[in-house]
Amino acid sequence: MESIFVNSKNVFLDTANPKDYIRLDRASVIYQSLKDSIEKPLKMILLYGKPGTGKSMFLTKLSLDSADKKNVFLYDTPILDESEFYKRLAQDVFKTKYEGGLNFTQFMRIVKDKNLNQVPVVLLDEAQLYSEELMEKIRLLSDTRALKFVIALHKTEKEDLIAKEHFQTRIWETIELENSLRAELKMYIQKKLMKANCFDTASMFNSKIVNKIYKLTHGNYRDTNKLLYGLFEIYITYEKNNQLYSIKIDQISTKFIEMAAIHTGLIDA
């Protein structure tokens, strides 16, 4: 029989799998507003927030949820080469294979020629990695209203500048994602574990333990996942070494949380 800690550890693998999406009240409201924004005649939608606040998960889920209704295309890895970017869009969105280099003018011609009934939605993750020149081209493409872009980027000073320069004069909507609150974090952890049938470990997270985790991660989902992954790894190691007898099982050990935080770099020791 596999240890409960092994299953629990796997729950917190840092992936953007929409199946692992946890419905939290606040996040659900934001997600719904993002879905509504796509229906609106907007050229661009800006989704921004600190790393680990769930931007990628939102885009992935949006892509999955809209797969049967709309032409939604997700690019979770930035295509940094401009020609390659146009070629991928031409191929995925407009079903046009193009041999050799493709420049902006050529791509614009393809867009006008195809003139699709339903405006395709292009989801660009990690948009802060795109060059300013390419971002300007994306802005021009959105102006044609032949393509709709949802751009997810990190909230930094630099990205704010990009937002100002490229998107300020466009009709666009901004949606900000934030870290979870304490109560949300407890629900997030417990729901995530219970979704994977790890009821025993879910009950080990009381408010005191969640507060401790919140202090370390500030409610950041990615940091929380990392920390809890490390935590259950420690539990597994102790279990293997038959050292768990000295540890309380009815609740998560704060010592283990601190050790996991040291291991993941959340505590500088």
Next chain:
Amino acid sequence: MLNIQELEKRWLKYKIKTYFPYAVIFISLTVIITIISIFATSNVEKTPVMATKPKKHEKKKIVAIQSPQKEQNISTQKKSTTTQIQTVTSIEDTKLTLSPSINFMKHTKNIEQQPYYKVTSSVKKSTKKREKIVQQASIEEEYMDLGEENQIKKKTIKKESALKPYKKQTITIERRDSQNDIKKIIARFKKSNNPALSLFVAKKYYELGNYEQAYNYALITNAINNDIEDSWLVFTKSLVKLNKKNMAIRTLMEYIKYSHSGSARILLDDIQSGKFK
């Protein structure tokens, strides 16, 4: 696979680092408290000495208040009204006796109605069990009116005031019959042999018409101190009243030779002219 031993070492290091500031604060607080307690205990050893001082101070305070009382009573006598007197706080029973000052003679000379004070102060402790302990202090004042015959007034002034919320004192000033007073003063004179007291008795007897006693005490006063003019005057006036006019004249003449006193000369003229009988 995690290197748990290494991780535990890092964790231990982290915990020590975390608790270090608290440990420093705790140690420094302990040291401070220890130092304070050492100082406190050394002060406690000194406290008995400190505690006795306020008692002395308290006594002094009571004595110091007596003289304003004296002055206040003079004005009280003149106005024949009751006057409030400052309240004296005392924890223990105290009896105070004021001896007549050396300026007594001047007072009796200048102010005919100058009273003689005997002030006693006692604090009565309440025997009833109360939450608030009320103490009463009474000061009895006795005086003799030298100017007017048999004009003895009895006055009681009581005042209760609460300097402290649970302690009250009452000061009572009483004037009593002069016959008793004379006896008391004679008794005191026998103890102290103070010429001021004997002169006072002589004057008082003279006023009461007991010229023999007035003569006697004037003579006693003169024997102690022959420079007191009043003793000569009371002596000669008593002689006149005892129908020994010639002797009085001779005595006054000798005194005038010696002292060149104006008052004695006026009295001599009055006796010789028959104005004073």
